[in-house]
Amino acid sequence: MITVKAPGKLYIAGEYAVLEPGHPALVVALDRFITVSITETQDQGTINSRQYLETNFHWRRRGDQMIFDNRDNPYHYILEAIRVVEALALEMGHTLRVFDLDINSQLEDQGGRKYGLGSSAAVTVATVKALIEFYQLPLNRLDIFKLAAIAHFNVQGNGSLGDIAASVFGGWIAFSTFDKDWLRTVLKNNTFSEIIASDWPGLKIELLRVPSELELLIGWTGSPASTSHLVDRITIAKFAQKQQYQNFLESSRRCVETMIKGIKAAEVNVIKDGIRLNRQLIKQLGVFSQVDIETPELAELCQIAEDYGGAAKSSGAGGGDCGIVLTDHSVDQARLISAWNQHQITTLPLTVFELTGANV
The missing domain is CATH 3.30.230.10 (Ribosomal Protein S5; domain 2)
Structure with a gap:
């Protein structure tokens, strides 16, 4: 076998x-x-x-x-x-x-x-x-x-x-x-x-390789979404709202490239600020494409995380599923997770998986 x-x-x-x-x-x-x-x-x-x-x-x-x-x-x-x-x-x-x-x-x-x-x-x-x-x-x-x-x-x-x-x-x-x-x-x-x-x-x-003090926290809204269907709808908006879509692409490119430089330079605040900016760009995309990317549950997940000092956004296609939070030593994760629990947001006990010679 x-x-x-x-x-x-x-x-x-x-x-x-x-x-x-x-x-x-x-x-x-x-x-x-x-x-x-x-x-x-x-x-x-x-x-x-x-x-x-x-x-x-x-x-x-x-x-x-x-x-x-x-x-x-x-x-x-x-x-x-x-x-x-x-x-x-x-x-x-x-x-x-x-x-x-x-x-x-x-x-x-x-x-x-x-x-x-x-x-x-x-x-x-x-x-x-x-x-x-x-x-x-x-x-x-x-x-x-x-x-x-x-x-x-x-x-x-x-x-x-x-x-x-x-x-x-x-x-x-x-x-x-x-x-x-x-x-x-x-x-x-x-x-x-x-x-x-x-x-x-x-x-x-x-x-x-991200800075060691940067930690990833993942919350699940309990509402699964279909990525392929959401992408289909964004594709329609791509042709119907050409200029807004091009503006989104350029802003996203600059944002992510800045985050990559921040990771390489171990600048945690640059990375967290990039998460917050990317969230706003995704929300704008949802508005002009009329796609519910950041659902009310994801918005609540993000707001709670931000209240405790984390940098949060929806992950992937949105429409449900997971939100992610980047935290550092300034964030009280226990209190953040407790607040999530009170709002029926499940914390997924996941860590980043690194490939090594033993687990390729």
């Missing part, structure tokens, strides 16, 4: 702007994992997951037909990851085999509700890693990112793939996405071996 794991993630800053090449985001890997085990079998294989049996799928009506959104179905990410890796394995001269795949996720609560930690990305990465080891393909971490990004993009069709990067590389990451039109073109005309070997236009993945 081969067993691998991939961590979940949270965005710290730069959400939505990171959908466009050249616009960076900060993202972290967290110590909650999806674990995939693979065992060779004969004749017939299985894919098993206790958690995903309880997954809710979104659907709508088209005439008399029920239309399902495959982006909410984790098995589509798993199946696409298998397809992509096995296509590469065939290109490299390997014989395909039959296997059982067992998936175990820590990225949901006991009732199956998602925390918003990037479960679709983590299951894609974990599946890719398991199959690479199963077929003994000589690939590095960047190759794994590219394969998982292709599989995830083929299913979701949008997103920056920064969550894939966090799940592959771990730790704190400055991430800028690649040219999606380029990827669509090469997927039609090139082999996977050629695509993996290529430089991807616009892609930047930089590992960062």
Whole structure:
């Protein structure tokens, strides 16, 4: 049996702007994992997951037909990851085999509700890693990112793939996405071996080391959100409100670049100020795009954190899920968490997951 794991993630800053090449985001890997085990079998294989049996799928009506959104179905990410890796394995001269795949996720609560930690990305990465080891393909971490990004993009069709990067590389990451039109073109005309070997236009993945006194606190509103649907709505606003969207992109780029410099210079106040500015930019995006990114629950989470000296904002697509707070020695975390509890905000006991030689 081969067993691998991939961590979940949270965005710290730069959400939505990171959908466009050249616009960076900060993202972290967290110590909650999806674990995939693979065992060779004969004749017939299985894919098993206790958690995903309880997954809710979104659907709508088209005439008399029920239309399902495959982006909410984790098995589509798993199946696409298998397809992509096995296509590469065939290109490299390997014989395909039959296997059982067992998936175990820590990225949901006991009732199956998602925390918003990037479960679709983590299951894609974990599946890719398991199959690479199963077929003994000589690939590095960047190759794994590219394969998982292709599989995830083929299913979701949008997103920056920064969550894939966090799940592959771990730790704190400055991430800028690649040219999606380029990827669509090469997927039609090139082999996977050629695509993996290529430089991807616009892609930047930089590992960062944050100041030791900076701590990350995560609150969960208990209200899961669908990232793909929220991104769809922002995409509509991108074309309907072109100038406001361009202003948002430029402001977000400057904000995140300043935060990255602050991290490298260990300037905690610069990083915290960047969180607060990024929150305002995201709220402005929500207003002109008419998307409820910072829900009342997330606003309350942030306000409580700010009252105790933390720098807070929603994380990722918003619409529910998690808020993040950056704290330092001046913040009384115990009192902040107690205040959250009084407002039914759950503190997730998570820390940043760093990759080492022992847990790659």
